[in-house]
Amino acid sequence: MYSLPLRSVFIGGRWVAPRATGTIAVENPATQHQIAEVPDCDSADVWHAVDAARSALPGWSATGPAERGAALTALREALLEHQEGLARTVTREMGSPITFARRVQTGLPVKVLDGFIDELAAATAQERIGHSLVVREPIGVAAAITPWNYPLHQAVAKIGAALAAGCTLVLKPSELAPLSAYALTRIIEGIGLPPGVFNLVPGRGSTTGAALAADDGVDVVSFTGSLEAGRKIGAAAAQSVKRTCLELGGKSATVVLSDADLATAVEDGVHSALHNAGQTCSARTRLLVPRHRLDEALDVARAVVAAYVPGDPEDPACLLGPLASAQQRERVLAHLELAARSGARQVAGPGRPERLPHLGHYVAPSIWTGVSPSSPLALEEIFGPVLAVMAFGDDEEAVSLANHSDYGLAATVWSADTDRALSVARRLQVGQVDINDAKFNAAAPFGGFRQSGVGRELGRHGIQEFQEVKSLQLPA
Structure with a gap:
């Protein structure tokens, strides 16, 4: 597994020192021992990362499905190569049993990427409605704010969809489980995305996450977490009328x-x-x-x-x-x-x-x-x-x-x-129902009704959350 530069943030294709001086201790919940320390980023770091993502947007949004698909395929292969190290990292940072971490915490993200790769062409295809040509375009800069319970899976679900749509993005992982996000960032660094397409700023939800949701340079916020936090994210995003995709929980x-x-x-x-x-x-x-x-x-x-x-x-x-x-x-x-x-x-x-x-x-x-x-x-x-x-x-x-x-x-x-x-x-x-022992489908839309959230993740529908629809009326 890669060494992790835990005192740095990843902005504009480089590991750089954070502008904030605070730090967050990361605990192993099975031993209650501190195992790491990461930066507690502030609004200055958020602005720096969003600015890098916005600068990279014209180039990445102009790429086609083939180039984006190649990037997702490279990420998929790298996740497979480092699956054991990633599983151990998730176990240490949030306590998921190692067998479950190998099978689900790190196995599911690979299937999620398969779904994006398989559905990318359909998700980005144009259609004809009468004399109109309807096209899908990247919405812009995405903020991905992820939870601690499935830290790798949720990061990959948001990153993969945003990249497939042609968006650039900033990832803010949970302060309880940021180490797998650092490992994932190392892997993304290795697949050769253009600088600024992907950026990482760790920190607390109440500060770093709130700053991301409110930043005028962000066009869409994808958040997974509690209902209470989701309401705050939605309220902050509403000030600039940016799109939100909120996956908030359930009582299934x-x-x-x-x-x-x-x-x-x-x-x-x-x-x-x-x-x-x-x-x-x-x-x-x-x-x-x-x-x-x-x-x-x-x-x-x-x-x-x-x-x-x-x-x-x-x-x-x-x-x-x-x-x-x-x-x-x-x-x-x-x-x-x-x-x-x-x-x-x-x-x-x-x-x-x-x-x-x-x-x-x-x-x-x-x-x-x-x-x-x-x-x-x-x-x-x-x-x-x-x-x-x-x-x-x-x-x-x-x-x-x-x-x-x-x-x-x-x-x-x-x-x-x-x-x-x-x-x-x-x-x-509800948003999805299994019949008897039906297996989870990582390419089918995932999301809920009512207070379970807004929007859908995974597969074609997940990609389209990061797109705008434009109608081009053609002359007769």
């Missing part, structure tokens, strides 16, 4: 219909809720099962959760690592205390306290039932290893329960009858 459901293979469906639902310690925006943290099969479902869920023993995320056998920060741990524990006071019943976890490692921001996995549909446990994104199991009587009630949320990101519907599952899926107010 696994819907197990009465004719489904219950054991398989429940096992899948538990895994979805607990992988990455529940720190996934599309995690299906509500499991909806037929009322007459509730006890059976709880038995299956208990058996599955028993394998999720908190442990060292660098151990390949580990399924459950720490939460990413002390603040996140305290937030999850507060939710669990509230759930107990609200009358919900804990039916699995946390087990004996001594099973938790002595160091690290660990929370034992837990399963709850007797959850009121109007309670915080059923409505709020907890972002921890917590699953609410809820019962329904018929398909109509299942749909009503699944839609009883301010979010609308994802869902899964299980049924032995695909047509029945599709009928339910069409009534769910």
Whole structure:
């Protein structure tokens, strides 16, 4: 893996000293030891990076699909070459178990780039509508503000789409997990993009991220993070009426219909809720099962959760690592205390306290039932290893329960009858629905309804978030 110049920022094709003097300590959440320190950039660094991106925009926006596709292909190959080092970096900076980091944290970005490469020609193609020629053009300079839970994947999803569209960009990674962004920047440096096409400025969301969102030199902001932060980003961007793409979270459901293979469906639902310690925006943290099969479902869920023993995320056998920060741990524990006071019943976890490692921001996995549909446990994104199991009587009630949320990101519907599952899926107010064991499609649009955000990522639709549409009326 490349050495990382952690005291520098990457602007205009060079590693340079930041103009800000502050720094941010990076902690390994499994050991609570500081492992690095990165710059805490300010508005002067943001202005410098945006200016570099704007200077590079005429040249990069004039390139064609072939040149952009070649850059994405080079990035894809470099990610594969450095996949193990990247996986270890993600594990150390945010606690994702190494096996999951290899398979998803670093494997998914490669598939995301495949989707962009395959869809690039279609995403940039012109079309004829009557006597008008409709063309797509790069929107301009993009600000990419990424989260800590999937730090590499989210960076690649935004960078790949922006580059494919012909935009230049500035990346601001989460202050909790900036090291994979530094590693990615080293890789991007090696593929030979023109200076200024890609820039990196680390820092806090409240300062660096806010400055990026408000900068008049930025034309589009792509943000993934919390609902609260997304509202602030949207408000700042609105001052200059710049486009925003906001992916803000969810409270997704696994819907197990009465004719489904219950054991398989429940096992899948538990895994979805607990992988990455529940720190996934599309995690299906509500499991909806037929009322007459509730006890059976709880038995299956208990058996599955028993394998999720908190442990060292660098151990390949580990399924459950720490939460990413002390603040996140305290937030999850507060939710669990509230759930107990609200009358919900804990039916699995946390087990004996001594099973938790002595160091690290660990929370034992837990399963709850007797959850009121109007309670915080059923409505709020907890972002921890917590699953609410809820019962329904018929398909109509299942749909009503699944839609009883301010979010609308994802869902899964299980049924032995695909047509029945599709009928339910069409009534769910979410951005993507898996039918039974359907696999994630990294080329299909990803995003949500309502407070899950605005816009779509991945594939053709993700590229088009970074484009403007122009109509050219031709003479008869």
